[in-house]
Amino acid sequence: MTTSTSDTPRETWADLIRAEAHALGFDLCRFTDIDEAWPAAARLAEFLDAGRHGEMGWMAETRERRAHARAMWTEAKSAVVLGVNYGPAHDPLAVLKQPDRGAISVYAQGDDYHELIKKKLKALARWIQARFGGEVKVFVDTAPLLEKPLAERAGLGWQGRHTNLVSREFGSWLFLGSVLTTLEIAPDAPEPVHCGSCTACLDVCPTNAFPAPFQLDARRCISYLTIELKGAIPAEFRPMLGNRIYGCDDCLAVCPWNKFAAAAREQKLAAREALKAPALAELSRLDDTAFRALFAKSPVKRIGRDRFVRNVLYAIGNSGDPALAPQAERLLGDPSPLVRGAAVWALSRLLQPEAFAALRAAQPETDPDVLAEWNSGLLSFGAFEAV
Template sequence: MTISTSDRPEDLIRAEAAALGFDLCRFTDIDEAWPAAARLYEYVDAGRHGEMGWMAETRERRRHARAMWADARSAVVLGVNYGPEHDPLAVLAQKGRAAISVYAQGDDYHELIKKKLKRLASWMQQRFGGEVKVFVDTAPLLEKPLAERAGVGWQGRHTNLVSREFGSWLFLGSVLTTVELRPDAPEPVHCGSCQACLEVCPTNAFPAPFQLDARRCISYLTIELKGPIPREFREALGNRIYGCDDCLAVCPWNKFAQGAREQKLAAREALTAPTLAELVRLDDAAFRALFTKSPVKRIGRDRFVRNVLYAIGNSGDRALAQEAARLLDDPAPVVRGAAAWALSRLLAPPDFEALRSARLPAEPDAEVREEWLAS
């Protein structure tokens, strides 16, 4: 379907998107194949997706936007700036406090942006006709390559999208439509010779520029991985208990990302740098209450406290040993195992050996027993 109007539809859509609170709005056609499909298949075939089995299960639909919806002809790609008003890496030096990724310090962006997208899509359908579908990260759509094709930004060496206006701090959403819209020019890569994002990674998660091995990424380890985090990465976690902003935060293009944001995307004070002592005491009810409307809530209390205990083990604060010891009786094996590891880091060797001798014979879980023996 092709539309004809005295006003360019792209300009009208951009104006409506801005009125709804979007910071960027670009357009692309989706007729041609793109290199992102081959990269996705290589990524999955190499096993770099780890336990994210849904990536393998949906990769056929992910290979191109029209593989998911054959009637789609254009994409409207939207961006919302969530650039932090503080240095997100400063908390890493405060070993007794927790580092939560910037995007997760406020309300869940999926819900916030989806409401805006639905309003925009409804307006587009009423104004121009055709069919529309909205997407925010959770559907099998490769949004970063789509955003690059639409000129929103480019995928940097850290594989995240970088914008000339907002650096590495953009939430993305898309509207696919059967209406044919005039495409914007793709955004070329502007990284130059900079490799700051690769060099800062605590776990060497980038096997090469523009490639990511999720199995080594702290965001994957603290959010997606369900069991114990491999021992080789635990010290590198530091006090990062949910996600990791290092590769995003060091990008030189972030100097353009500062500025006013919508208040409802602002960080909650309680989540900017909470203490490990308060977080490790959370039971399920308290966890759900603290992280209401937060993306953190999705990983559940047990996985979250596991992360906090690794941070406690890295803190060097022996005063926190009592908090870790209390969780040796936790119902969740992943919590008990993390508590044992934390205590191996905080207690003097004779004290830890005495505790292990007392606890090991009664431990029913094989993985937790292995934690005691390995520690």
């Protein structure tokens, strides 16, 4: 283990690192030791044992590495925990009142924050090592390190009833990153919970994804359903999606602490105009090349064109606008069964029974999942038998 080689008094390290972090563009920088076990391990075990992680098998596979902040690096002594404000300059829920438009989560409306923050983290880590010695490693969400409880322990904020981090200064809009180091840096005090009796984040959830305060069932969460789930979204949740086509900001956006974020906001991670409220009709026409071009450098690109268009078609089905039906009908011949099945569901919501049945009679289909969507649509009208 590399020890400190700095002549700078140890008691000033935190202030100097914090100043450098702010100069690099971080909004918050605090410190915690990571010697002790933390309650997050027990909460994670309960979450996984209940199967609430759904298809996110990587969470179960790495549960031991998430059980303690030092599990990934036993020689680490301290964590530098950092936050970047991404509070939107517009009302992120306003688009929900525009059913012909798609709602993309605020964090995904700009360039991928993982890459943006990682560059800053690496620059800070290099500066720390050059100034004080020691060894360093950087983490930003992609590694099995529980960053929200680490941020709570360092005092950046607290995990609210919606399980997301809430900050006094920036509400629910913080990207997190951390630098683990072998240096021993004086820790900051943890932040207590300041939610009081407020349940706004729980009450607004369209799918009732919170079985209890401070608990999440990802299998019911729209962010999980639209991003992590690879197959067709269960029929019971489709109407609840509304026009949310990538993620969901409802529980974040209603947090009363966001009013402080509005006062302190500085747009460092700007949203692209094209992704604030894109037209569903245009999104439904994306082939793979156009999808990759539109979402270059965006986290949306990771789910692929087929899953994204699946989400768009569910939104078209929820729009209540028969004028969008031709967009869904055009995709009945799409190479992807996932897309074809979502198109069938959309049409079952937009067409009259006779028109839907006529389409089915004229449409060749052999995929069993798509056939099941056709049959479900026919049965929903009552007057037609499944075929």
